[in-house]
Amino acid sequence: MKKLLTSIALIASMAGFAGHASAAEEGAALEHAVEHAAKSGHYPILKPKEMDWSFAGPFGTYDKGQLQRGLKIYKEVCSACHSMKLVSFRTLEELGYSEEQVKAFAGEYEVQDGPNADGEMYTRKAVPSDYFPSPFPNKEAAAAANNGAAPPDFSLIAKARGVTRGFPQFVFDIFTQYQQGGPDYIHALLTGYQEPPEGVTVAEGTHFNPYFVSAAALAMAPPLSDGQVTYDDGTPETLDQYSQDVAAFLMWAAEPHLEERKRMGFMVMVFLAIFTALIYLTKKSVYANKEH
Numbered sequence: 001m002k003k004l005l006t007s008i009a010l011i012a013s014m015a016g017f018a019g020h021a022s023a024a025e026e027g028a029a030l031e032h033a034v035e036h037a038a039k040s041g042h043y044p045i046l047k048p049k050e051m052d053w054s055f056a057g058p059f060g061t062y063d064k065g066q067l068q069r070g071l072k073i074y075k076e077v078c079s080a081c082h083s084m085k086l087v088s089f090r091t092l093e094e095l096g097y098s099e100e101q102v103k104a105f106a107g108e109y110e111v112q113d114g115p116n117a118d119g120e121m122y123t124r125k126a127v128p129s130d131y132f133p134s135p136f137p138n139k140e141a142a143a144a145a146n147n148g149a150a151p152p153d154f155s156l157i158a159k160a161r162g163v164t165r166g167f168p169q170f171v172f173d174i175f176t177q178y179q180q181g182g183p184d185y186i187h188a189l190l191t192g193y194q195e196p197p198e199g200v201t202v203a204e205g206t207h208f209n210p211y212f213v214s215a216a217a218l219a220m221a222p223p224l225s226d227g228q229v230t231y232d233d234g235t236p237e238t239l240d241q242y243s244q245d246v247a248a249f250l251m252w253a254a255e256p257h258l259e260e261r262k263r264m265g266f267m268v269m270v271f272l273a274i275f276t277a278l279i280y281l282t283k284k285s286v287y288a289n290k291e292h
């Protein structure tokens with residue numbers, strides 16, 4: 001029966017019903033992948049798609065417009081659940097904002113301070129040297145509000161997540177300087193929510209997502225959808241664009257000095273090349289009149 005169905009699908013696709021047939025095939029392939037993951041315990045079910053990031057490669061740089069859009073998404077959507085404790089407002093100047101803008105931005109947040117002269121803690125308006133405040137008072141409260149799974153802190157998430165790429169991919173990655181596993185994963189996760197394939201059920205309060213690193217479903221409901229956040233620079237307001245922008249922003253949060261690191265790496269390579277040439281010339285001149 002299965003064989004017959006496959007042949008029908010094949011013939012249909014050849015007859016020009018490619019869309020339908022490939023969707024059915026994809027569904028079957030996903031179902032198979034889910035079963036395989038459940039049996040072997042190896043997640044994610046699907047590997048993230050590689051995206052085209054401005055900060056990739058030896059000369060990569062951040063796109064400030066994109067980082068600003070990502071910050072907007074973090075502020076308006078993700079910060080309701082995810083903290084970002086290691087990032088101070090002050091560093092937002094690197095995104096192209098003025099000191100005044102950062103001051104005004106920080107002023108929209110409240111942070112806890114103290115104790116005051118009476119020994120009591122109090123809240124005050126945040127200033128640029130403060131860090132992004134957490135939406136929950138502690139981890140337990142965060143978990144209790146989210147079906148038992150605490151939303152992880154965002155400070156280093158883009159560096160803490162990535163999917164093992166396996167042999168031989170990781171060998172090529174050394175030469176192509178692939179370091180975008182984190183943002184690729186975040187983008188794939190945010191755009192990857194879908195109905196579970198037939199016959200697959202997920203625990204209550206969890207949402208099927210074949211890109212999630214540690215199971216078939218996670219406690220976070222799809223946080224983004226088309227048109228949810230307004231962009232004032234004319235960038236398309238789509239789930240895919242939002243996901244790229246927030247992933248790029250999280251990469252910056254985790255590695256604000258990426259550009260300097262890459263520049264320094266390049267200078268080191270130039271230095272080594274010149275140094276090698278000098279050493280070679282020295283060797284030649286020292287041994288020029290020696291017999292071998």
Ligand code: HEC
Binds near residue numbers: 079081082189
């Ligand atoms: C309503 C609360 C809520 C909102 C809003 C939310 N998240 Fe989450 N998020 C969670 C929870 C809960 C988890 C933990 C899920 C789990 O481990 O099952 C999580 C986990 C994650 C993870 C880690 C997945 C992993 O590999 O462990 C990423 C990345 C993430 N969220 C990104 C985002 C982004 C980006 C946004 C904003 C666009 C966002 N989240 C908005 C609740 C939220």
